[in-house]
Amino acid sequence: MSATNPAPRDDAGVLLRTIGLTRHFKLGGFFSKRSLHAVDDLDLTVHEREIVAVVGESGSGKTTVARLLALVYTPTRGDIVYRGRSVLRLRRRRDLLRYRGEVPMVFQDPYSAMNPVFRVSHGVLRTLALHRPELSKAQRHQEAVRVFETVGLTPAADMLRKFPYEMSGGQRQRVGFAAALALGPKLILADEPVSMLDVSIRAGILNILTRLRDEQGVSILYITHDIASARYVADRIVVMYAGHAVESGPTEVVLGRPKHPYTQLLLSAVADPKDRAVAVSSDTGEPPRVIDPGEGCRFRWRCPLAVDTCSTLTPRPRPMGPGHEAACHVAVPEAESSLDIAAVG
Amino acid sequence: MSQPLLEVGGLTVDYIGDNADVRAVDDVTFSLQPGEFLGVVGESGCGKSTMLFAIAQLLSPPAELTAGTVLFRGTDLVRLGEGTLRSVRWRDFSVVMQSAMNALNPMKSIAAQFADTMRAHGMRNDDTVRDRSAEVLRLVGIDSVHLDSYPHQLSGGMRQRAMIAMALLFTPQLVIMDEPTSALDVVAQRSLMTQIKELQRELGFAVLFVTHDMSVVGRYSDRVMVMYAGQVAEIGSTDSVFGSPLHPYTRGLLDAFPSIRGPRRTLAGIPGSPPDLARPPSGCRFHPRCPAVMPRCSVDAPELFHIGDSDVRCLLYQQPLEDTA
Secondary structure (H helix, E strand, O other): OOOOOOOOOOOOOEEEEEEEEEEEEEOOOOOOOOEEEEEEEEEEEEEOOOEEEEEOOOOOOHHHHHHHHOOOOOOOEEEEEEOOEEHHHOOOHHHHHHHHHHOOEEOOOOOOOOOOOOOHHHHHHHHHHHHOOOOOHHHHHHHHHHHHHHOOOOOHHHHHOOOHHHOOHHHHHHHHHHHHHHOOOOEEEEEOOOOOOOHHHHHHHHHHHHHHHHHHOOEEEEEEOOHHHHHHHOOEEEEEEOOEEEEEEEHHHHHHOOOOHHHHHHHHHOOEOOEOOOOOOOOOOOOOOOEOOOOOOOOOOOOOOOOHHHHOOOOOOEEEEOOEEEOOOOOOOOOHHHHHHHHHO | OOOOOEEEEEEEEEEOOOOOOEEEEEEEEEEEOOOOEEEEEOOOOOOHHHHHHHHOOOOOOOEEEEEEEEEEOOEEHHHOOHHHHHHHEOOOEEEEOOOHHHOOOOOOOHHHHHHHHHHHOOOOOHHHHHHHHHHHHHHOOOOHHHHHOOHHHOOHHHHHHHHHHHHOOOOOOEEEEEOOOOOOOHHHHHHHHHHHHHHHHHHOOEEEEEEOOHHHHHHHOOEEEEEEOOEEEEEEEHHHHHHOOOOHHHHHHHHOOOOOOOOOOOOOOOOOOOOOOOOOOOOOOOHHHOOOOOHHHHOOOOOOEEEOOEEEOOHHHOOHHHOOO
């Protein structure tokens, strides 16, 4: 049963790591002191050849994480370390260009992510010209054909000649992945890549994610609100609530033995077409307060287990088991005995 | 069995275009019993929302109801004049729109919007209006202090609940819902659905519920109708549609969802994408994407075949006697 390997604890194989990554947005006018805490103190690790899913509801800060990593936003605090170097200290255009090429982003809405007046090859070829200037024109075209074929857009030569309006949503999202792939990426930031697509074509895109990991050795940060799809593709899961990572660990451990009450609530709410029992809970899903939240656990207003400490002290992630952490004062780690067994076995 | 509350017969809606008309809803027939919950599922562009609008007589150009009847308690809504229709609509059946959060007027308090609705239907006494507003708001689990709130002061889930409260002002017999939960997070979604089911049990209204989300329908509806390219692909009890799906499209939809429990399986999805209704495929409209396609599927358009307690539009279920191919 315990087929899941604990994530390595040392730096071996770490591709990207964030240290106390924080982003606040100022609200109101010039004199306003209010600020929205989109992401607070996030320690996130992505290993090589790993799909990490960041799961959370709207307003949990998951998209802000992607934008911070893509250098769209500057962090308020904290650092992003990519292959041992701080990304925030990169100043030279060449270094920044290389980072952006190795860590590209695929967007949620494939309908608005492409310029409608150009053929879909345009974006891919231009990206190649910018990021890989050593390629000749013929080589760029060859490369475009290769990445189109990798994501299942065949016959690639015909597909490259199409305009965005001639393509379905699923095909456009494949173009998005093809463009990212053309850069020779190490880590693709995929922000809700299937949420705008019809259910019947989602599976195809999700399968591309795992194929890119297995065949191209690419890591993926998969940002989603859909736990079931996260389970389908991800090696590890990070659950976010109100800007905090509340629980993280190997996918099957987090979903099989969730420790944080929020993860438990989320899992109980997921409807499964094949499991039609109706769960009972009085939680109405009110959104969290992220404007000047102050000290304390941000889930305490909804938490069935809240104790006094929860309103005075912000919980930090604590080990719950091998590679498994939860930020909760009340959560009980796996029994010591089972930890020992896991360590021995 | 009692007389159906709603009987839709041969409903056909065309979008009138300059060059060609697009048939968005093609000969849809079904009925709804009092107190029943019918879930309508389909992908974007399958005509499910257009069908709801046609039933509620809310179509506006270029959409046009070109054929069919909508019998509501025996009266054909299609033939009713706008005046009579206005007295039936909202009193006897109401509609909860998709993204109801944007359907509320941002400039008016909840109480004012409820009052507008009630006055439009002849309820003039201010006290009655106020009492009834507070009552329906409590029904959906919102404290009546929010009567004086404006929509922006409420969360998305609360706005959606307020819309449902508004639909219940006159205790209608039928509430038509167009994706009321799709803009909500899972926890809020589950909570709202549970509430709808409780209200339904309490007040006894029937629900016609449109969604793209199979899992919502599986949990909460009595019967399910699967639409594809403007047509009914399969209709039957939730147990049979989910337990033993007949149409290859229904099976594909059910297999397209990853599960959070049980073993991880590879999902196949359905190859291709939904057809352009301006140029629907010949024969069976699903044949270009169908894993069980036969040569005659591209030629013969299947009708609905009655199998068990389901109706299914697929040539696999045609009786062998008629099989001349």
